[in-house]
Amino acid sequence: MKLILLGAPGAGKGTQADILCKELKIPTISTGNILRAAIKNGTPTGLKAKSFMDAGQLVPDEVIIGIVTERLAEADCAGGYILDGVPRTIAQAEALEQGGIQFDAVVSIEISDEVIMDRMSGRRVCESCGASYHLVAVPPKQADVCDSCGGKLVQRKDDAPETVKARLEVYHKETEPLKDFYAKRGLLKSVENQPTVAETTEAILRALGR
Numbered sequence: 001m002k003l004i005l006l007g008a009p010g011a012g013k014g015t016q017a018d019i020l021c022k023e024l025k026i027p028t029i030s031t032g033n034i035l036r037a038a039i040k041n042g043t044p045t046g047l048k049a050k051s052f053m054d055a056g057q058l059v060p061d062e063v064i065i066g067i068v069t070e071r072l073a074e075a076d077c078a079g080g081y082i083l084d085g086v087p088r089t090i091a092q093a094e095a096l097e098q099g100g101i102q103f104d105a106v107v108s109i110e111i112s113d114e115v116i117m118d119r120m121s122g123r124r125v126c127e128s129c130g131a132s133y134h135l136v137a138v139p140p141k142q143a144d145v146c147d148s149c150g151g152k153l154v155q156r157k158d159d160a161p162e163t164v165k166a167r168l169e170v171y172h173k174e175t176e177p178l179k180d181f182y183a184k185r186g187l188l189k190s191v192e193n194q195p196t197v198a199e200t201t202e203a204i205l206r207a208l209g210r
Contacts (some may be wrong), residue, residue: 001024
């Protein structure tokens, strides 16, 4: 099973990817993780990506696609994989196609901007140990204090309302058109976000005929 997970920032792609990877017994390929691994391992594409990042520039599509292609060629991907965070644009999707990378399904998690704004504005992380909390879904026992280490809980800059709004605008402009792109290829499976993580997983598996 070769899958792409699509959805706005905060839609729960990372959470669902982790669950599906265990359920389907295939690895999750997260762009952020493989980028960091390629840089750490000093692969040629990793070094190229590092030069852009060190200069404060976005890593170009061809470098991202190069790193993804390198990763998909590894043995653990032979039986399938889940892509999370790539492709982000039509250009990246076309580059993957031109590289001969095929998919069985593209799952889009549908969720309103309002729900995402609520969800992300409630996120908190411990500045000492990095543990994650949510003021509504997973609140700490004591306000602003980490259950694990007693560190201070803070809101990441990424989760501040103005940042979330800007990220959603980028998603609607650059990534959402991928739904049409894959619908035309008969690969798109739209799944409505459910009240719980487990119910969303069930809806995804149903859409995949599992």
